[in-house]
Amino acid sequence: MGTWDVGPFDNDTAADFCDSLDEAPEGDRPRLVRDALARVLDADDPLDQHLAVEAVAAAALVAAQCPGGRPVTGSYGPDLPVPVLPADLRGTAVRVLDRVEAEPSELRDLWAETAMYPHWLWSLHLLRKVLTFPAPQPVARSWARIDAWMQRHAPASYALLAPPADPAEVESAQEAMGVRFPTDLLESLACHDGITEWAKLLPDEPPMSVAGILEHWRACVEFAEEEPDYAAPDGDQEPWWHPQWIPWAQSHGDSQIIDMREGPGRGRLGNAAHDDVGCFDAGWPSLAVYLTAVADALDHGGKVDGVVPYLTRDGGLWWAVPQTTELNGAPLTPAPRAEP
Structure with a gap:
């Protein structure tokens, strides 16, 4: 062969x-x-x-x-x-x-x-x-399920969820970026304007506020313009950054991005590391599918991007690989599933 x-x-x-x-x-x-x-x-x-x-x-x-x-x-x-x-x-x-x-x-x-x-x-x-991608639910429905689970099982994490974003601020950010946000992101921001402090509330990067999205996008665009040799794509690779990527979630310079370029991949989720090119190979077809998978994992168990939910000692939600038993020396317990 x-x-x-x-x-x-x-x-x-x-x-x-x-x-x-x-x-x-x-x-x-x-x-x-x-x-x-x-x-x-x-x-x-x-x-x-x-x-x-x-x-x-x-x-x-x-x-x-x-x-x-x-x-x-x-x-x-x-x-x-x-x-x-x-x-x-x-x-x-x-x-x-x-x-x-x-x-x-x-x-x-x-x-x-x-x-x-x-x-x-x-x-x-x-x-x-x-x-095995789940059939997506409306974003508001997925956030309602995630919220309800955290209220019951991880109140410390639930307290970190920000209130809905100001629609005027959302519109201003879109104008400044020259990119229209997809419906999924608009619905997500209408539920929560990110979180109030860093926390591992989602399997990938934590969601950002509208202000955080705009700030990170501007920083990446400016760096790509100042360092074209570093940021330029190599062959068939994705670029280091593209101005039509929306960084909806971010941690330590690494972001989970929504691709708004024209074509069949429009609206998909990928990752943009601060020291590597963008990647969509292990991403999700949309934010709605991703949040549906998160809600399903909390309610029914299962992995999302190779990690599963746990509870910290102080009542917080944490995502880690299966069989993890502690976080910084403190015990982690498997997250309970939603009650029938």
């Missing part, structure tokens, strides 16, 4: 599978995708590497049609469009990725012998994340 990278289409077997899709009548292509997934779930152990590679490519085609999915635009994907795939294939694709990644799997064993193994695992993680 000729392989040149960790992507779902970066090998000969996946390229052949894509050729078979192009050669099939348009109406038969969804069946071929489903069959490739089913063969893995029906296979005996150890899982054959060729079956696994075809199924990963099929899972990538399913993910491409999900909110936040990456379009299949590479040289080795199908040349012809795949018709809309049934929604039930998302769950099937997740089970397939779990099977491919678990022992006994020939493909997993082959990658495990190489230095690229962590990168291959990460590529599967990104596909799985897109396939």
Whole structure:
């Protein structure tokens, strides 16, 4: 099996599978995708590497049609469009990725012998994340659920949530930035104008006030203008900063950004580190989806971006990797789920 990278289409077997899709009548292509997934779930152990590679490519085609999915635009994907795939294939694709990644799997064993193994695992993680994105609720509904959970279980954190932003200040910030805020962000600011002091209230960076958004945006734009050699993108990479990125959350110079550039990625969430280029590979399709996932994790358990909620000794909410037991020497306890 000729392989040149960790992507779902970066090998000969996946390229052949894509050729078979192009050669099939348009109406038969969804069946071929489903069959490739089913063969893995029906296979005996150890899982054959060729079956696994075809199924990963099929899972990538399913993910491409999900909110936040990456379009299949590479040289080795199908040349012809795949018709809309049934929604039930998302769950099937997740089970397939779990099977491919678990022992006994020939493909997993082959990658495990190489230095690229962590990168291959990460590529599967990104596909799985897109396939399992929750259906977004309205932002106000998600904040209401988060607020109610914190009122009951983490009152110290709830006290740090700021009141709604001043609409006039929101409008002034948009004019100063030359960027219109997406509806999701406007709804979020109408719930809380950030927080009153730094706290790990969300899995990623803490939300900022309107004033904080404008201040951080101005600082990044000015630095990018003053240091063009540092801030310029390298090849296909994202730039260090773009004036149509809205930093809605920030900590120590690293921000969670909303991409407002025109195109299919408009409204998605990514990250802009102070010492690295922007990145959307592990982001979210929208702020609404992200906040829905946060509310779901608090109410029902589960991870968001690899972390889970805990309670600190003083009644605060904290997010950390599973199995964490303490914070700065003080105990952390797993956060309780919402009562039925």
